[in-house]
Amino acid sequence: MTTARTTTRTARPRPAGEQDHRRLATAARARLPELVRAAVGAITGGVGPVDAPAVTAVEAAVLAGIDAVFADAPTPAAARAVLKGVGAQERRAGRGLERVESAARLASRAVWRRLTAIAGELRVPPVVMVSTVDALFAFTDDLVDAAREGHDSVTEPSDPRRAELLALLVTPGPVSDLERRAADARWPLPERVVAVVSDLPFRVEPGELDPRILANTDRETTCLLVPADVELPQELAQELARGRDTRFAAGLPMPVAEAHRSVEYGRRLLDLVERGSLPPARLTRGCDHLVTLLTAADGGLLRWIREDNLGPLAQLSEGRRAKLLTTLALWLRHDGDAREVAKRVQLHPQSVRYRVQQVKDLLGDQALEGEKRFLLQLALCTRTRGR
Structure with a gap:
């Protein structure tokens, strides 16, 4: 291009x-x-x-x-x-x-x-x-x-073998003779790929893209595979849209044989944009929204984690609960540095320690240790994102 x-x-x-x-x-x-x-x-x-x-x-x-x-x-x-x-x-x-x-x-x-x-x-x-x-x-x-x-x-003719290989890789299931198939399709086999998917079909002309990008040039498509080490500029999505309001999403880098998983993440990103959970953009990249992808993976399980780890705070008034949760989130983020947290919430360090002790009294002394600490951080993170 x-x-x-x-x-x-x-x-x-x-x-x-x-x-x-x-x-x-x-x-x-x-x-x-x-x-x-x-x-x-x-x-x-x-x-x-x-x-x-x-x-x-x-x-x-x-x-x-x-x-x-x-x-x-x-x-x-x-x-x-x-x-x-x-x-x-x-x-x-x-x-x-x-x-x-x-x-x-x-x-x-x-x-x-x-x-x-x-x-x-x-x-x-x-x-x-x-x-x-x-x-x-x-x-x-x-x-x-x-x-x-x-x-x-060089204007390359459409190669049906590249289209066949693309269809094989984006479909869940084992892939046999991958190296031979890639060689037959004249596709330099990368270690990992990123699937770029769209909400509307788009057309790729023969020779239009970097030859390292695997695309179907026979007909309109909604997916192509980009080697993970190839830069994916916003302008690419703009150009492929051809003036239409097409949105694209780049899934997470995956081994070539698991390219279908990158496709799944790309589709999930488009769904999150459609639902308003992610801001609209011409190209949404999975690596920029890992937490959102994680929290969208199993909403029921995450709700259970929040209720199990933060449930005891429900008995408090909304104002007091909000203050404790804000202080707790900062305490965890700054590894228990009371002075740093105090600067953030404009309190005396001793007041911060008092609030943290209140949380321990409600959640238990082990709530800020080991696996419980991780689950507590996850619960707080997903709560602030409205999950």
Whole structure:
């Protein structure tokens, strides 16, 4: 859904120190293998092994960079074509551009370090290096833009295997041969996924989303699966809504084989929004509303916990009960720090201790210890949320 940048940067201003500039350029071309080794080593260490075709591409990019940086020339069309091809290849393999972008940045920094060392040997003035580094990183940006153009240019046909895999994963039940099915669907298998569900059907066009997102592009759908490590921006939901009043919810991250559980949490979030228990939003994220999800899981059990742990306070007047509950909640939150609680309720610390003792007298001395303490906190938390 990104817009390709089709313009190529124009020639950079020629740096100061013309003679030193030419000496550095000549030395860089003469030591091209050294620069390539540095770039490949950086990519291998930061991204992963580099195969022979990739080494050839790196060598071409480094040579093109020397020409562009030291000859005041635009990024060569041939170099852009190579990177466009790399971007397209990544898209066809079902990957985003993260690896390409990381490789380009790592290689650029490695080449810069080697150029700095060469400049030191030649005693090239720092002013020349300042303009050189600006040009080098501008060239790197050009290559990344070219890769992005290639990535965005690939229009993938609808693949029924991805739709079949999505349907299988969002349905409760065992999933057999998951790795093989994911490979057949050209879906890079993540460790965990987040289900994004909607209250109205929406359409995903082939090639519209990051290929790491599993979606049905054959027909309208109400669910897609997003790897847990992929950022899910609000703008995605806005764009998928196509101007309609569609609401989306992102369930909790789950192992891929349990993706249906993330779907269930997403549906529960939409229901909570519909009932007014959560504020309306284009995209509601489960990780932002864990307590609400918990308290909605079993209302009957939570009511019993509240009655069992707070029931003795029902005999008090409403005003006195409210004061004790407020003090108790703060006491638990601040681990019994009477001075901190006193600041919050504008009382003397001794008055806070007196109120807490009243609670103990009503609920029992063990009410603030161990499991009883946890249940008491749960009862107070769900009470303040109107559960």
